[in-house]
Amino acid sequence: MSEKIRWGIIAPGGIANAFADGLQILEEAEITAVASRSMERAESFAAKYKVSKIYDSYKSLAEDTDIDAVYIATPHSFHKETAIICLEKGKAVLCEKPIGINENEMLEMINCAKENKAFLMEAMWTRFLPVINEVKQYVEKGLIGEVSLVKANFGFKGDINPEKRILNPKLAGGALLDVGIYPLTFADLVYNKETLEIKSMMSYTETGVDQDSTIILDYGSGKRAEVSISIKDYIPHEGLIVGTKGNIKLDRFFMPTSAIVEIEGEDPREIKIPFLKNGYEYEAMEVMSCIRERKLESSIMPHEKSLRILRTMDRIRKQWNFKYPGEN
Amino acid sequence: MSEKIRWGIIAPGGIANAFADGLQILEEAEITAVASRSMERAESFAAKYKVSKIYDSYKSLAEDTDIDAVYIATPHSFHKETAIICLEKGKAVLCEKPIGINENEMLEMINCAKENKAFLMEAMWTRFLPVINEVKQYVEKGLIGEVSLVKANFGFKGDINPEKRILNPKLAGGALLDVGIYPLTFADLVYNKETLEIKSMMSYTETGVDQDSTIILDYGSGKRAEVSISIKDYIPHEGLIVGTKGNIKLDRFFMPTSAIVEIEGEDPREIKIPFLKNGYEYEAMEVMSCIRERKLESSIMPHEKSLRILRTMDRIRKQWNFKYPGEN
The missing domain is CATH 3.30.360.10 (Dihydrodipicolinate Reductase; domain 2)
Structure with missing residues (x-):
């Protein structure tokens, strides 16, 4: 692992912009790549946050070995499949809320995270404020x-x-x-x-x-x-x-x-x-702290709380x- | 009917004091009598509001022909029987809320009011503010x-x-x-x-x-x-x-x-x-206006709204x- 935690951002819409804004004040965070189905949107995001790598598929971003953590901001209905693509490559995943559209979806994601020894957390930022x-x-x-x-x-x-x-x-x-x-x-x-x-x-x-x-x-x-x-x-x-x-x-x-x-x-x-910045920095700090400690779950927001x-x-x-x- | 509306107050506790305070600014209102099961309380109330007649029974107050309207501030469970005593003597009744402990109690009170052509209203002051x-x-x-x-x-x-x-x-x-x-x-x-x-x-x-x-x-x-x-x-x-x-x-x-x-x-x-005074004056004004117009129900707060x-x-x-x- 490099000194910085290298983030990949999937689906750079409004919430991903807010999250990226939050990351700006965290010295140990770097946005390494962005993936979008719209190249225009990806390029605009990359220019705004000085991101060097642009992908037109989530899978390509997941396969990038220079990335430590992925932030997923797709619509709810795509969270599970997108997270699983990333978890299968061992990426730490921070996925927007609700992490799945139902409990079963998250149980699948947790299974995948465990099999691949990957960190998984729902981006319920409120819990970290x-x-x-x-x-x-x-x-x-x-x-x-x-x-x-x-x-x-x-x-x-x-x-x-x-x-x-x-x-x-x-x-x-x-x-x-x-x-x-x-x-x-x-x-x-x-x-x-x-x-x-x-x-x-x-x-x-x-x-x-x-x-x-x-x-x-x-x-x-x-x-x-x-x-x-x-x-x-x-x-x-x-x-x-x-x-x-x-x-x-x-x-x-x-x-x-x-x-x-x-x-x-x-x-x-x-x-x-x-807020230090806009509030999103606190959940990011937690993810990065967990990654450094090689934890697969946050103790502040363990899987069970999302499941509940x-x-x-x-x-x-x-x-x-x-x-x-x-x-x- | 005299120029002033002459009020009798039944059960001079905290709420009756507040109501009497509200009446103070209404020139056409006069507190003529007070009735309490506690003579001490009645006397103290009478002294405070310069009330000339004191009764130790609600019935005696109801029988006083110098009284136009009665304000009833007993506990809820005594509202019905107290109101009926007054309505039977043709008094206009303003009874604290809830006017009865259930719908049936109020239906009995309404029957009595109709038989005796007496005005009846629940003292839900909020509706008049x-x-x-x-x-x-x-x-x-x-x-x-x-x-x-x-x-x-x-x-x-x-x-x-x-x-x-x-x-x-x-x-x-x-x-x-x-x-x-x-x-x-x-x-x-x-x-x-x-x-x-x-x-x-x-x-x-x-x-x-x-x-x-x-x-x-x-x-x-x-x-x-x-x-x-x-x-x-x-x-x-x-x-x-x-x-x-x-x-x-x-x-x-x-x-x-x-x-x-x-x-x-x-x-x-x-x-x-x-408020002109403390808020209780508005319901009193409505009662007095209804009495002068010989209405048996308030159009702002007809029986049906209390029943509902x-x-x-x-x-x-x-x-x-x-x-x-x-x-x-």
């Missing part, structure tokens, strides 16, 4: 009492082009996989356990993906979460953790740089930690009787 | 697009004395009737229709009343509400109305003097209307299999 860690400390120390309610909203008006990912069932579109994973992760960050009962209400888009939903989840012992998501409504991106002695509010809970803590009888206080969220989303979709094309 | 009216205008004019999500939270640590109202099943305690009626009313203010499906999760106190719950309600056509309430947790008292083009947030949604409207592509704007909320709460408690002592 400093404010999130600080908020977890507040909760774990009992500063807001015993927590029994977590709430998170996330909604926006998605691209209305039915061919584009968000409305397209073939690309695993819909609110749950795209935005729902964030509030579900937020609840999981607090409770860190499997969901027991789930109840929900939802509606479909004309294209046949889930448009909006409200979901309540039981984590046992009266601990609950509530999540409202949408790809058509202007829902504030707010997270709330409620305890017997206080509560914590986070604006943009999936990428917070601050949080407001209110404890009974005290003035509200603010947790404020700006996927299982929850599978159960929710089962309630809705909602499958993606080709899903069993 | 200027900011609420302004927010309704925003929604009705479509300024935040089509609304399909209403959320409201309301939680606090209630009195932990098991004999006191909030934890006492005999006094119709619990979170739903005490605080849940506010967020349910908030959703009703927006949708103004019967709830179709309801799903919920809840837990009980050791005393056997509902401690906290999260409730999702379907109003048809993908329109939903979500309500989280508690009598043990420190839940912010926030209301949120979400549309396709924007949203409206209300702090202390049940007694707001301001609201923040966010419309896509525009700077957030604030609706701000201070009671039906919803009945259905929620039925899901929980939760009855108060003596309820069928």
Whole structure:
């Protein structure tokens, strides 16, 4: 391994640009190659981030022995096959969320990672953010009492082009996989356990993906979460953790740089930690640290945590009787 | 009828004091009498508000021909019998919320009101507040697009004395009737229709009343509400109305003097209307206006709106299999 961790970027769209921006401040990171089905897009990305190698196939990038880690930013429905191409070549893989469209997909990816002794992690950047860690400390120390309610909203008006990912069932579109994973992760960050009962209400888009939903989840012992998501409504991106002695509010809970803590009888206080760059650097740092330590899983975000969220989303979709094309 | 509307106050506790404070700025209102089972409390109230007549029984107050309107602030479980005593004497009745512990109780009260040609209204003051009216205008004019999500939270640590109202099943305690009626009313203010499906999760106190719950309600056509309430947790008292083009947030949604409207592509704007006094004056003004016009129901808050909320709460408690002592 060279001194720097050499990254290959697959599918250089908006999120890959954000990730590459994050990498810029990490001295030990280098973007070595980019692969896209659109050469125009690959060249533009390469020029922007001074990337020397350009590939028109994901497989060619995977076969490049100068690459240590691959960041995968394809639509959800291509995550599994793309990750497997890379894992089979022993690459460390950081794959955008959701890492698969269901639990079974990730189980296949994990098998492949284990067979090839390759590192695999879902790019759920929220789990690595400093404010999130600080908020977890507040909760774990009992500063807001015993927590029994977590709430998170996330909604926006998605691209209305039915061919584009968000409305397209073939690309695993819909609110749950795209935005729902964030509030579900937020609840999981607090409770860190499997969901027991789930109840929900939802509606479909004309294209046949889930448009909006409200979901309540039981984590046992009266601990609950509530999540409202949408790809058509202007829902504030707010997270709330409620305890017997206080509560914590986070604006943009999936990428917070601050949080407001209110404890009974005290003035509200603010947790404020700006990003080093744009927030994506923290997950990249974790991947690089794991690679250097030859770990095959992150201890902050082990496979099991991704699987747990996927299982929850599978159960929710089962309630809705909602499958993606080709899903069993 | 004299020039002034002469009020009798039944059960002069905290809420009755707040109501009496509100009446102070209304020149056409006079507090003529107070009745309490505790003479000490009645005398203290009478001294504070310069009330000339004191009764130790609700019936005696009801029989006082110098009284036009009665405000009833007993615990929920006594509302029906107390209101009926007053309605039978033809008094206009403003009864604290919930007006009955279930729909059947209010139906009995309405029958009595009709037989005696007496005015009857539930003291759901939120429905009369200027900011609420302004927010309704925003929604009705479509300024935040089509609304399909209403959320409201309301939680606090209630009195932990098991004999006191909030934890006492005999006094119709619990979170739903005490605080849940506010967020349910908030959703009703927006949708103004019967709830179709309801799903919920809840837990009980050791005393056997509902401690906290999260409730999702379907109003048809993908329109939903979500309500989280508690009598043990420190839940912010926030209301949120979400549309396709924007949203409206209300702090202390049940007694707001301001609201923040966010419309896509525009700077957030604030609706701000201070109370004339403390907010209770508006429901009193409505009662007095109805009395002068010889109306038997308020058009802003007709019986049917109270019944609709009671039906919803009945259905929620039925899901929980939760009855108060003596309820069928």
